[in-house]
Amino acid sequence: MRGAYVVEERLQRFKSKLYQWFHKYKDPVYRQFLKYKERDMIYIIPFVLLSLKVRLQYFYFLLSSEQGFPQSDDTRWYIHYAQSLIANHTIGRDMNDILYIGYNFLLALLLAICKDPVYIIFIQAVTAALCVILVYKIAQMLFNRTTAVIASFIYCYHAWAITLWSSYILSDSFFISLQLLCVYFLLKWMETKKNSYKILFFVMAFYLFIFRPAGIITVLFMMMYLFINAQKETWLAFLRKYKYISSGLLAAVIVTFAVLFMGGKLDPLLASMQFNAKKVLYNIYANGWIFDSPSPHDHHFKPNYKINIMNSLIMSFLVNNWDHIMVIYGKRAAAFIGRWVWSTDLTSLRGMVKFVEQAFPTILFFIGSIAAVWNGLFRKSSIVWLIIVNVYIFCIIFFIDGMYRYKAPAIPFIAVAIAYGGDRVIRGAIFIVKYAWMRLGAKGPASAGQSLSAELNKVQSG
Structure with a gap:
């Protein structure tokens, strides 16, 4: 009995000390939690490590496999051209x-x-992994932290395609990273109005413009975002301030193009562009292909090859x-x-479950799109949908x-759009649970109505 009493007494003393320690340190710990919970690095570092793990794990898997890294005809062309460029220092005039x-x-x-292309693939994998920082930052600037966390995850x-194309020697991986960086500088410039971000954006936009043909259209859509969000007075002030520089540059481009065109210097470029357009029309359009190869869902028809409009084949x-x-086009849209x-x-339960699983991200995408319009965020965040539409x-x-490479x-x-849809669903679920709890009698009817209104405003404001 004496032993049991001693154990009980020591246990009580331990509980008392633990209680004193908790009350002594709980406020400083809580203050530190409040201090650091708003810092982005707390969220970004785990995602960077996770993203590096996913990309590098696939990189080392391919490195140790018998097949090695994947290649395509485009891969071999790019490497051969780069080696020729190093050796001869000459640029051709083909498209x-x-x-x-x-x-x-x-x-x-x-x-x-x-020297070795394997090192380039490693650089691509690391760069693609670190782009999770840009995804987080872009989602947070446009929406909120919850959206940023979901988008990063x-x-x-x-995002299997990001990992896959970082293992090829192709333009896609670096293009995606460059595009994200360009959008980040654009948003930072519009948010802070600092000239440093403006300069960085225009430098990155110019490089994106000449990086590959898709970059030309992408930059034009970014300019559209600027036009949508900048005030009319801002555009007029910009044109007045730089009217001589912009007019001179435009005139120089027109004169240069005219001289090159009249001198026949652009003939190889135009001929190669027409040849590639003809290949797309006669090999893909004429066969009714949705993809770059036959599929059971193609639209087969008998094409009309007459050249009777402006003497143009296209x-x-x-x-x-x-x-x-x-x-x-309709089939490609789907x-x-x-x-x-x-x-x-x-027709089967398994098929319906699989359909729900596959369609769920699409549903969240549309929820996010509608919520952005409903909450008045679409204009600010329209860069997300402009890039997707592009x-x-x-x-x-x-x-x-x-392989959905162009997607x-x-x-x-x-x-990011799916993540915002997920954020809205989570907040909606929390709202419904709170409303149900209030209706079950946790609060009186009057206060329940007031709290319901307050919660609805909170959910809508994000």
Whole structure:
């Protein structure tokens, strides 16, 4: 009995000391928690480590596998061209030489430094992994921290295309990283009005413009975002301030283009562009392909090859076959969501569960889009949807490649839109639970109505 009493007495003393220690340190600890919980690094560092793990794990898997790193015809062309550029220091006048000049120079520089393409793939993997920081920052600036956290998680674990294309020697991986960096500088410039961000944005936008053809359209959509969000007086002030510089640059571009065109210097470029357009029209459009290869869902028709519109092969084909082309565009619009839209099976429970699982991100995307309009955030955050629409139009007009490579630049921004939809669903669920709790009698009817109104305003304000 004496032993039990001693144990009980010691236990009580331990509880008393623990209680005193807790009350002594709880306030400083809580203050430190409040101090650091608002710092982004607390959230960013774990996502950076997770993103590095996912990308580098796949990199080392390929490095140790028998097959090695994947290659394509484009990969071999890029490497051969970069090696030729290092050896001869000459640029051709073909479409691929000029319109991909930004990536060709970057690849040549990296090959000159690293020698082995494997090191370039490693750099791509690390760069793609670190871009989770940009995804987090962009989502937070446009929406809130919850959206940033969800978007970062999606980018780390569910953006498989980002990991896949970082393992190829192609322009896609660096293009996605450059695009994110450009959008980040654009948003920081508009948020802070600092000239340093403005200069960085225009430098990155120019490089994106010459990086590859898709960059030209992307930069134009970014300019559209500037036009939407800048006041009319701001544009007028900018034009008045730089009217001589902008007029001089525009005149120089027009004169240079005219001289080169009249001198026949642009003939190889224009001929190669027309040849590539003809390949797309006659090999993909004429076959009714949705993707870059046959599929069971293609639209087969008998094309009209007459050249009777402005003596243009391209215009004639588009005008003479416009009704069939619209059908192809409609099918591509659906296929952009994913191949699963063609394989939906609603006749079995397993098929319905799989459909819900695959369609859930699309549902969250539309919830996020509608919520952005409803909450008055669409104008500020329209860069997200402008980039997606830009890629969407590019894939519809040309084609959707079988591996959805051309969709990849939109994936980080689709993740942000899905994340905002997820944020709205979470806040809506919290609101419903609180409302149900109040209705069950946790509060009186009058205070329940007031609290309901306050919670609704809180959810809508984000």
